Structures are given as structure tokens and as C-alpha cells.
Amino acid sequence: MLDAEGSPLEALDRFLCEHWWLKWVALFHPHALQLPPVRQLIHDHCFDFHTWPIDGTRLNHTLGHAHGLAALAGHTASDSGGASMPLTGNSDAILSLRQQIRKVAQAGAPVLIWGESGTGKELVARAVHEHSPRAGAPFVPVNCGAMPASLIQSELFGYEKGAFTGAARDKHGLIESAAGGSLFLDEIGDLPLDLQSNLLRFLQEKTICRLGGTRQLAVDVRVIAASHVKLSQAVERGAFREDLYYRLNVLALEVPPLRERRDDVAALAEHYFSAFATERAAQVRGFSSKALEALRHHNWPGNVRELVNRVRRASVMAEGKLIQASDLGLSETPASAAHEAPPCERLGGARNRAERTALEERLASGKNMTQVASELGISRMTLYRLMARHGIDLPSRRRER
Numbered sequence: 001m002l003d004a005e006g007s008p009l010e011a012l013d014r015f016l017c018e019h020w021w022l023k024w025v026a027l028f029h030p031h032a033l034q035l036p037p038v039r040q041l042i043h044d045h046c047f048d049f050h051t052w053p054i055d056g057t058r059l060n061h062t063l064g065h066a067h068g069l070a071a072l073a074g075h076t077a078s079d080s081g082g083a084s085m086p087l088t089g090n091s092d093a094i095l096s097l098r099q100q101i102r103k104v105a106q107a108g109a110p111v112l113i114w115g116e117s118g119t120g121k122e123l124v125a126r127a128v129h130e131h132s133p134r135a136g137a138p139f140v141p142v143n144c145g146a147m148p149a150s151l152i153q154s155e156l157f158g159y160e161k162g163a164f165t166g167a168a169r170d171k172h173g174l175i176e177s178a179a180g181g182s183l184f185l186d187e188i189g190d191l192p193l194d195l196q197s198n199l200l201r202f203l204q205e206k207t208i209c210r211l212g213g214t215r216q217l218a219v220d221v222r223v224i225a226a227s228h229v230k231l232s233q234a235v236e237r238g239a240f241r242e243d244l245y246y247r248l249n250v251l252a253l254e255v256p257p258l259r260e261r262r263d264d265v266a267a268l269a270e271h272y273f274s275a276f277a278t279e280r281a282a283q284v285r286g287f288s289s290k291a292l293e294a295l296r297h298h299n300w301p302g303n304v305r306e307l308v309n310r311v312r313r314a315s316v317m318a319e320g321k322l323i324q325a326s327d328l329g330l331s332e333t334p335a336s337a338a339h340e341a342p343p344c345e346r347l348g349g350a351r352n353r354a355e356r357t358a359l360e361e362r363l364a365s366g367k368n369m370t371q372v373a374s375e376l377g378i379s380r381m382t383l384y385r386l387m388a389r390h391g392i393d394l395p396s397r398r399r400e401r
């Protein structure tokens with residue numbers, strides 16, 4: 001329960017973004033509801049809200065309802081074998097992604113998730129489902145890239161007895177298994193063109209026809225699709241139907257690569273270090289600072305999946321109390337490289353510019369080198385070294401007399 005009286009709403013908003021997977025019930029004084037930011041906060045984050053004085057019966061009802069839905073979501077996640085774990089990370093990119101997921105979850109339109117391999121697209125799809133009104137119904141993941149093209153049709157749409165040799169009885173397809181819930185079509189770009197037409201028909205008409213069948217069966221399923229290739233480019237190449245692309249691309253979510261949200265790396269590493277607690281070597285207590293630095297500077301071509309694998313391996317193989325960079329299969333970041341690497345680049349660049357400006361301003365004053373060095377608080381040797389590094393000439397008038 002929240003009482004926003006006197007709370008800085010921005011901090012509250014951030015807190016709620018970070019704890020987005022909980023179902024919040026707000027309690028306000030009636031006059032607070034006049035404030036647009038409070039109304040926005042309720043709209044963005046709350047399952048329900050109440051005003052003083054509390055109506056016990058209504059509150060009991062709300063809490064029971066919220067608890068019931070949360071329990072259902074928990075069961076669905078474990079039934080489908082998936083982790084109901086929230087997205088780890090507090091980078092601006094992840095905060096904004098969580099906010100978008102929460103909004104998208106409430107709508108009924110298809111969702112298209114784009115991101116490099118291993119960035120967490122499936123986790124995002126599960127999160128959309130678990131925060132949607134469909135949370136109590138199944139989440140059915142299908143990897144279109146991993147399934148032989150010849151099987152996809154019958155797997156997705158099912159078949160009727162006698163549809164082909166060996167079809168001894170009617171079989172529900174995966175779309176029907178997801179009834180009331182969400183169907184996650186991973187690597188949708190790999191779906192053969194003829195099946196793209198069938199999927200488009202399903203999205204338009206909300207009915208399916210089993211293989212070998214003639215009846216149109218109504219099925220209520222929300223489609224969440226994901227791709228690691230930009231589908232707009234696949235459309236240009238003629239590999240993906242343009243009409244299907246527009247149907248799917250109503251609500252688009254982009255999951256950024258890990259190298260663009262390095263602030264999340266340490267949190268993810270700690271998270272998975274704890275998650276592998278039962279299988280790790282008993283003496284291992286955590287990461288050395290050099291290991292954390294190496295993690296931060298690695299470029300993560302395999303994104304979060306690569307991080308999970310490296311941390312898992314290191315947790316098992318580490319011999320000391322602390323995981324070293326070598327246990328993670330990474331080389332230690334040399335001190336100089338640490339300053340050149342992308343996250344420090346901007347700071348390094350700003351520092352360089354400030355240094356050069358300070359040098360040029362002092363040198364322009366026409367004072368001799370001893371005076372300039374002393375005003376800058378450095379030795380004459382350091383001054384010469386810095387001038388050489390910045391390529392600043394040594395004009396004769398500045399030369400030491």
C-alpha cells in the first residue's frame with residue numbers, strides 16, 4: 001500500500017518501475033486524485049487504488065483479487081517451465097523497456113519484439129504475457145527457426161484424423177493450446193512464406209482450420225512475435241510478407257544489446273552468481289574487482305546468454321574465493337584500455353578536452369613555463385609531457401629563459 005502524501009513522486013515512480021512485477025494497490029487522500037501526476041502514477045503502475053477513509057470490504061476484495069491473479073500468474077509460469085523472473089537491470093534502457101512492457105501488456109494487439117540474439121526477447125515476451133489480463137491462461141512458446149518447415153503447419157494449426165498417413169486422431173495445434181493466452185512466435189522471420197499467409201489469415205479472422213479439416217474454429221490468442229533480423233529488411237528482400245509485417249508491428253518493443261547497457265552487467269552477473277548457488281564451488285564468494293572490470297569492458301556479442309554461460313562456468317570452475325577474469329574466459333582489462341573502452345569514452349573525451357583547454361589558456365597568457373606549471377599545479381616535466389600528448393607546440397616566446 002502506498003501513501004503518496006509528501007513523497008517525491010519522481011522517486012516513487014522510479015521505485016515502482018524497479019518493482020514493476022508486483023501488483024500495487026494505492027491508497028490516497030481524495031484530494032491527491034486531483035493532481036495529474038498522481039493520476040498518471042496510478043494509471044502507470046497500480047492494479048487498483050483506494051481513498052481515505054478505507055472501505056474494509058472493498059479493500060479486502062481488491063487484495064483478494066490481486067493475490068489470486070498473482071498466484072495464477074506464478075502457476076502459469078512454472079507450469080510452462082519458464083522463469084517468471086523479472087528482467088534484471090536498472091539501466092535507463094531496461095527501466096524504459098519495463099515501462100513499455102507494462103503498457104503493451106494491457107493492450108490486446110499483436111506485439112513484435114526485436115533484438116539481437118540472447119538479449120532477452122523471450123523473457124520480455126513472458127513479461128508481456130504475465131502482466132496482461134491473459135496471465136491466468138497459457139503462454140505457449142514456439143521457435144519457428146528450430147522446427148522443420150514440413151512440421152510447422154500441423155504443429156501450429158493441428159490436424160484432423162486422416163489428414164495424412166499416421167494421423168490416427170484429431171490433434172490440437174499450438175495455437176489452440178494457447179487459447180485465452182499468448183502464443184510466442186520466436187524467430188518469426190524463419191516462417192516459410194505459405195505459413196505466413198496462414199498466420200495472417202488467423203490474425204485477421206481469429207479462426208483456424210486444422211490440417212485436413214474444413215471447419216473454421218474460433219480461437220482467442222494474442223500473438224507475440226520476435227525476431228533477431230529486422231523484419232522491415234526481410235520485407236524489402238521479399239522474404240517476409242509486407243501485410244503480415246504491418247499486422248504484427250502494431251506494438252513494437254526493442255531489446256537493446258548488452259554492450260549498450262553496460263550498467264546492467266554487474267547486476268546480471270551477481271544475479272546469475274546467486275542463481276547458480278547450488279552448483280558452484282563451495283569456497284567461491286563473489287567476483288574480484290578485476291573480474292567485474294573485465295565483465296564491464298567485454299563487448300558481449302552473445303549478449304545476456306553469453307554472460308549467463310560465462311558466469312555459470314566460472315562459478316563451477318573457480319579455484320579461489322573470488323572469481324577471476326580468467327575464470328570467465330576474459331582477459332584482464334589493461335588500465336589504459338579501461339579509459340579507452342566505450343563507457344568511459346565520453347568521460348575520457350571530456351577530460352582530455354578540459355585538460356587541453358586549461359593548458360592552452362595558461363600558455364596563452366605569455367607566462368614562462370615554470371609559472372604556467374605552477375599555476376596548473378603540476379611539475380614542468382609533466383607540463384612538457386602533457387603538451388606533447390596534446391600536440392601543443394612550444395612557441396619560442398614560451399620557452400624557458
Ligand SMILES: Nc1ncnc2c1ncn2[C@@H]1O[C@H](COP(=O)(O)OP(=O)(O)OP(=O)(O)O)[C@@H](O)[C@H]1O
Nearest residue numbers: 087088116117118119120121122123228304305308
Ligand atoms: N534482463 C535479464 N535479466 C535476467 N536474465 C536475462 C535478461 N535478459 C536475458 N536473460 C537471460 O538470458 C538468456 C537469453 O535470453 P532469451 O532466451 O530471452 O534471449 P532471446 O533474445 O530470446 O534469444 P534468441 O534470439 O537467441 O532466442 C536467458 O537465460 C534469459 O533468462
